Amino acid sequence: MASATVAFAAVATTAPSARADDAAALEQLHDESLASRRLLADVVLGVGLGSIAAGAALMVPSGDDLAWRFAGVNTAVFGVIDTAVALYALHGIGGEQRTWNASAAERRASPGGLAKARLHAAADERRESVGHAVNLGLDFGYLAVGVVMGAASQLGVDHPNRWLASGIAVGAESLPLVLVDVVGLGQSAKYHEGFLGGFAPLANVTRGGATFGVGARF
DSSP, X not given: OOOOOOOEEEEOXXXXXXXXXXXXXXXXXXXXXXXXXXXXXXXXXXXXXXXXXXXXXXXXXXXHHHHHHHHHHHHHHHHHHHHHHHHHHHHHHHHHHHHHHHTHHHHHHOHHHHHHHHHHHHHHHHHHHHHHHHHHHHHHHHHHXXXXXXXXXXXXXXXXXHHHHHHHHHHHHHHHHHHHXXXXXXHHHXXXXXXXXXXXXXXXXXXXXXXXXXXXXX
């Protein structure tokens, strides 16, 4: 009985003379992506450090039923978290830059290396998009908590000033994070599409005896 085999391969469409230009364009796009990430991480780091300083200042006054101190604690806690997240992000960006630089020779030497680099960049950008999407959901959750705390302060809870001050602090800390993640999500989607722009699927079916081959050309 005859048997059938299906194989998949990646074949470059670009001529050698054009491959160097393609590699340079890909590297430029990747550099732009990392620069965008660094800028957003720097913004979060600045917000975090500023929040720590502001929170410390707000914890000094003792009036209004300690409302200022409650606002300061919430602000400082957000600041510490933002700073830690930003430093972690910057560390990850540095790691990606080192990995990318280490593979420069491979992506410039062959069509397969260039295709591998595109897939790596696209996968990394997709992870970035997922991270921003998850964080955006958390941001809106923090914002909702701030709104609820502010509303509770008007509904007869004990120490309403504390609730109101805390709600304002949480809401104020959430807003810049929402902006950062909205921008980051849009940027990641744009760069992900750019990294995949060099792929043009093309099926090539051949038949020889009982063997079937399918080549996907990129």
